[in-house]
Amino acid sequence: MIVSRSVIHVDMDAFYASVEEKYNPSLKGKPIIVGGSVKNRGVVTTASYEARKYGVHSAMSVFKAKKLCPKGIFLPVNMARYKEVSKEVHNIFKRYSKLIEPISIDEAFIDTTGRDPLFIAKKIKEDIKRELNLTASIGISTNKFLAKLASDIEKPNGLTIIREEEAIEFLKPLPIRKLWGVGPKTERQLHKIGIYTIGDLQDYDIKVLVDRFGKKGREMSYFSKGIDNRPVEIDITTQSIGEEETFREDISSVEILIQKLQEYSLNLSHKLEAKGYIARTITVKIKYEDFSVETRSSTLYIPTNDYLTIYSTSINILNNKFNSCKKVRLLGLAVSNFIYPNDPVQLSFPTK
Ligand SMILES: [Mg+2]
Structure with a gap:
């Protein structure tokens, strides 16, 4: 089923x-x-x-x-204040789903497959109001594109459902600008071929759209009919795990820096293993005695959680990508650009 x-x-x-x-x-x-x-x-x-x-x-x-x-x-x-509140909002989401995709500081998709989305939406709105004294508008539908459109309908403090069977009629009169991914440039191109509303796009031959816009043409045609198979994805790509230390005295010895990187690499390798991630990007950050900051990264062909790989890459970055003779006030090492090879949450949801 x-x-x-x-x-x-x-x-x-x-x-x-x-x-x-x-x-x-x-x-x-x-x-x-x-x-x-x-x-x-x-x-x-x-x-x-x-x-x-x-x-x-x-x-x-x-x-x-x-x-x-x-x-x-x-x-x-x-911004610091908004980020703080954004985190609290996110913590509320986490009570109701493990599958949350933040798309900006104040917006997120939440997968509620197999559960009662209306109940969850009401709960989230209540919690946000009661605990943070803020309001949110929520859209409910069968996919991301329609859910996002729905949340916009009754703003502020809205709660709107677009049902699968209503999608085509609902979309028909909307200007194509409302279609996911259609910016001013694509809008102009669509106008040129006589497409002004999403309804126009629904009726347009998909083959012609693909000839003209490639993959995006197919996507636009599907979206115009309310079809969007993109899953809600946990965003781990923007995250990083890092270690850093501000030294009690500024450091000029490379040996000490290398020793620190070794220590950090070991810790990061353990943390990656614990989370089940492998990382592609290694970043070294240095703050100098004059408080200027430089960061340098290296992206690996094969993502890793291996201590020696992280360590040797960080040494390479330190030796080859920094060329200052200033003393070091802070040294940091971070891994990012994660791949989560066996995501149990994502696998448990059908993607149609
Ligand atoms: Mg907003």
Whole structure:
């Protein structure tokens, strides 16, 4: 039996602005605009829903936003704070699924195959509200593309389901720009051949699309019919595991650095083994006595968790890719670009 996949897409509402509100409740209900400064010709990163009423939106220049909304509260981007809250949101997701794919600081896909996605979506919304005093919009569907579209329908604080049998009709009137992967360039190319809506694309001969756009043409044709077989993937590619140490006294001896790398390599090899990962990229980081930082990497042909390979690669990087004669304040070693050869979670889900 093939269980049809179920995916939810969670998108935090006006995330940066809402986090600012959470930390400073006196801002509640005011037009908050997070972004750069006028002086540096900055742009708006996030506008609260109150600010949006004045026509302010993200990617607009802060200069223009000030004109539209002179009483707006303009705040700088406080990334450390948003990352912290993002982590807490992610911890809530982890209660409900092991298969989570973060796609940005405030968005993620969660695989809910074989379970009740509506129940899980409501729980996640409740937890986010109760514990973090924030709201999220959630879309539920049978794949990533449709789930992401669904979360956008009732923003903010929305909860929308697109059922498999409704997909074609739902997609038909939407502009092709709403199709996954269609940016301004592809949009122009599609306009040229008379395709303006997703419905136009549904009716278009797939062979012609493939001739014109290659693999992407096939993908667009499938997406236009609500077919998207991409699995929800745990994102381990952006992660790294590292070891580093700031020395009590700045170091000029290469021997000591090599000794440190040996120690780090051994620890990293153990950690990789424990997680069941193998890594392709080895990175050495050095902070010098003047606080300048350099990082140098090497990517292996064959991914590894082997201590000697990590160690010898790190020595090579140290000897060949750094050429400073300054003293070293901090030395770090990290492995990244993981492959997870036997992912038990992913294998337990059918990919249709
Ligand atoms: Mg968002």
